[in-house]
Amino acid sequence: MAHDRDAAPAPAPEAVTVVGLGLMGQALAGAFLRAGHPTTVWNRTAAKAEPFAAQGARLAGSIGDAVAAAPLVVVCVSDYGAVRELLDPLGAALDGRVLVNLTSGTSAQARETAEWARHHGADYLDGAILAAPQAIGTADADILYSGPRSAFDPHEPALRALGAGTAHLGEDHGLSSLHDAAVLGLMWGVLNTFLHGAALLRTAGVDAAAFAPLATKGIGTVTGWLAGYAQQVDDGAYPADDSTIDTHLAAMEHLVHESEALGVSAEIPRFFTILAERAVADGHGGSGYAAMIEQFRTSAQEVRA
CATH class of the missing domain: 3.40.50.720 (NAD(P)-binding Rossmann-like Domain)
Structure with missing residues (x-):
């Protein structure tokens, strides 16, 4: 043609x-x-x-x-x-x-x-x-x-x-590096908490391979929350649509105690607990979990001050 x-x-x-x-x-x-x-x-x-x-x-x-x-x-x-x-x-x-x-x-x-x-x-x-x-x-x-x-x-x-x-x-030339850092932090957060969970279950003889499918499903559930949480972060409003930070804090404390009782490192859940306690002290105990963003917007120097 x-x-x-x-x-x-x-x-x-x-x-x-x-x-x-x-x-x-x-x-x-x-x-x-x-x-x-x-x-x-x-x-x-x-x-x-x-x-x-x-x-x-x-x-x-x-x-x-x-x-x-x-x-x-x-x-x-x-x-x-x-x-x-x-x-x-x-x-x-x-x-x-x-x-x-x-x-x-x-x-x-x-x-x-x-x-x-x-x-x-x-x-x-x-x-x-x-x-x-x-x-x-x-x-x-x-x-x-x-x-x-x-x-x-x-x-x-x-x-x-x-x-x-x-x-x-x-x-802005810095945007690619900032996005890279954000994704790396997300990756390490997922991997380290999976490994902590695998260590917990191993104390009862459960193999990590048996835990992986449940962990994958749990990660998928959290992934489904991200868009809604992102909108709350951008709006600066944190409704407790499912559970409050007070409720999360109680569960975090259970995870700390479980880890310590089983001889598994409690550093990760203890860190979660510290952040949640700060959020409660800042008046966000009744807020949804997205209010935790305020803890990450605060530098360590400001917290110590």
């Missing part, structure tokens, strides 16, 4: 450079290569780059050569200090490049690095990877970016090669 012959050809995949070939950096480079992007790789230990030559990657002889090879430079190294150590000597070579930093760090480090990149003439995007290396390039990989939309939009097709869950959060 005529309109098929007249259709504009698809744009060629964008060239990209990947700096840092640890487990995650290797996954990033592999995803770009599988998606057809001309990919240059560089690593401080050159031997880690060599296997990518067989996959079609260009091996840069130096960090300067790597940065010069593509307008989009993706960095994933040990920490933000290593980013600056590697790239600072390049000076004007960064001018005009879009630097995407997928190194883990804090929101303050992200904002400081954005200012450093600006002084070198580079557009800067800070990113957070919410996935294991094995998931990179699949529908299971969520990767968050923050920084100028003008830097993100032209390169979004290339960045989507790293994961279907690619999202731009906003202009």
Whole structure:
């Protein structure tokens, strides 16, 4: 058909450079290569780059050569200090490049690095990877970016090669690191409380494998509460639709006593109890559980004062 012959050809995949070939950096480079992007790789230990030559990657002889090879430079190294150590000597070579930093760090480090990149003439995007290396390039990989939309939009097709869950959060460079920290805290909270529960049940000869299905169901129940709790937090109103913090506190105390009686560490439930006691002291004993947000908005210094 005529309109098929007249259709504009698809744009060629964008060239990209990947700096840092640890487990995650290797996954990033592999995803770009599988998606057809001309990919240059560089690593401080050159031997880690060599296997990518067989996959079609260009091996840069130096960090300067790597940065010069593509307008989009993706960095994933040990920490933000290593980013600056590697790239600072390049000076004007960064001018005009879009630097995407997928190194883990804090929101303050992200904002400081954005200012450093600006002084070198580079557009800067800070990113957070919410996935294991094995998931990179699949529908299971969520990767968050923050920084100028003008830097993100032209390169979004290339960045989507790293994961279907690619999202731009906003202009504030610190947003991706903040979201990463929030999700990590959620992960550790779930894992540690599961392990505490497994330790309790083990005292009665119950295997963790037998507990896992019930725990999974319980986590699913709590997941269903999140949207409603989030709205209460945003509204600043905490109705006791199901039970009050007073009721929760009594149950927490039972968990502390049960743990101590069975010789299981009570540190986690004791911490819950401390927070709930503070909420009650602040007048929230009759409020719904979402009122506990006020305890997390209070710094340790303010509590001690």
